[in-house]
Amino acid sequence: MVALRGDGPLKLGGTMAVSVAGAESNVAIGLARLGHTVRWAGAVGDDEAGELVLRTLRAEGVDVRDAGRDPGAPTGLLLFEPRLPEVTRVHYYRAGSAGSRLGTDAVERAFAAAAPPRVLHLTGVTPALGAGARAACARALELAREHSVRVCVDVNFRSRLWSREDAAAVLRDWASYTDVLIASDDELPLCLRAGLGDRGERGGPAGRAGRGDQAGNGDRSGAQIADQAAGLLGLGVREVVVKLGARGATAYTGEGEVHRPARTVRAIDAVGAGDAFVAGYLSALLDGADVAGRLERAVTTGAFAVASRGDWEGAPTRAELGMLGAGDGAVLR
Structure with missing residues (x-):
């Protein structure tokens, strides 16, 4: 998945850092x-988010030759919302994603x-x-x-x-x-x-x-x-x-x-x-x-x-x- 990490409650907006997770x-x-x-x-989507996932794995020395690109589904998304010093809420957007297929x-x-x-x-x-x-x-x-x-x-x-x-x-x-x-x-x-x-x-x-x-x-x-x-x-x-x-x-x-x-x-x-x-x-x-x-x-x-x-x-x-x-x-x- 692509992971977006907020700096506070999502409903208040703010900045988000982009990474990958899974x-x-x-x-x-x-x-x-x-x-x-x-x-x-x-599997990742045939999209820029999927390219980020594969590029990150390759950069870390992981062989991704067996990864598939699904043109009919997007790469999954995960939002992290810090709420307390030791508690982070997560919000998944994976239904119908490439990984689910x-x-x-x-x-x-x-x-x-x-x-x-x-x-x-x-x-x-x-x-x-x-x-x-x-x-x-x-x-x-x-x-x-x-x-x-x-x-x-x-x-x-x-x-x-x-x-x-x-x-x-x-x-x-x-x-x-x-x-x-x-x-x-x-x-x-x-x-x-x-x-x-x-x-x-x-x-x-x-x-x-x-x-x-x-x-x-x-x-x-x-x-x-x-x-x-x-x-x-x-x-x-x-x-x-x-x-x-x-x-x-x-x-x-x-x-x-x-x-x-x-x-x-x-x-x-x-x-x-x-x-x-x-x-x-x-x-x-x-x-x-x-x-x-x-x-x-x-x-x-x-x-x-x-x-x-x-x-x-x-x-x-x-x-x-x-x-x-x-x-x-x-x-x-």
């Missing part, structure tokens, strides 16, 4: 800055390359855009299984785009294809069939500082979270990574759980922090790091995002990872 593209840029080869499969051809081209990708990354945002985009994601999962490609899914629930019920209907099917599942604590139930990992209250869509349209980080017990993670591991997910905001993150695997506290930084803008976290985690995974090392890099890249304005602009390069210091060691249980 969960998958944020992760792609974060990985490219860390030195990885990344291909982005998506994404076809299976884009993902099929990506897998037709000489060597299949090492990791396929999807989020819960794309299937929320429409039936075509949902079918493209389903085809990507099928191709990943056929080519033995590791699959990472970031739940990334957006209440402005679809209901929890509709999201659960899709994400519960995706769980059987997923190797690495990344979610906030409230998002875990969206991936579980009823009765699996249910130790009590599921946690509702509480608000979160930042975009204001995601499930929130509620005050849920560690036992509830561990129970739900165990349910997902039982479905075949290999790693369940739970983002806990200011409390850091915990990864659950068949060997146990590993927790990493958040880095201490001055919070400037929470937008894009989750995507930066994912980029760090996948980067360390691709480098062959263990779970503790993956979490270490993830909370580091997430901290860079929190300390910077924009969706992806603050993503660090590999040389910059050490700027926050060594930090505390991971806590193993």
Whole structure:
């Protein structure tokens, strides 16, 4: 999407900064800055806004050969409206956009390359855009299984785009294809069939500082979270990574759980922090790091995002990872 960032309430007018945004593209840029080869499969309109999206991705070292231009639909639009120091309203204009009409051809081209990708990354945002985009994601999962490609899914629930019920209907099917599942604590139930990992209250869509349209980080017990993670591991997910905001993150695997506290930084803008976290985690995974090392890099890249304005602009390069210091060691249980 093209992103327009206001300097105050939209109804009062004012100036707006123009950039691009999108969960998958944020992760792609974060990985490219860390030195990885990344291909982005998506669709933009055959318009100047679409050219801005592709030009930005290319400039950041992301391969966009699999991107399609849709002459019959515009590039999506996202407006950011800061309302409080830690709360930003978002307004989506994506109905009928090129991204909502994404076809299976884009993902099929990506897998037709000489060597299949090492990791396929999807989020819960794309299937929320429409039936075509949902079918493209389903085809990507099928191709990943056929080519033995590791699959990472970031739940990334957006209440402005679809209901929890509709999201659960899709994400519960995706769980059987997923190797690495990344979610906030409230998002875990969206991936579980009823009765699996249910130790009590599921946690509702509480608000979160930042975009204001995601499930929130509620005050849920560690036992509830561990129970739900165990349910997902039982479905075949290999790693369940739970983002806990200011409390850091915990990864659950068949060997146990590993927790990493958040880095201490001055919070400037929470937008894009989750995507930066994912980029760090996948980067360390691709480098062959263990779970503790993956979490270490993830909370580091997430901290860079929190300390910077924009969706992806603050993503660090590999040389910059050490700027926050060594930090505390991971806590193993």
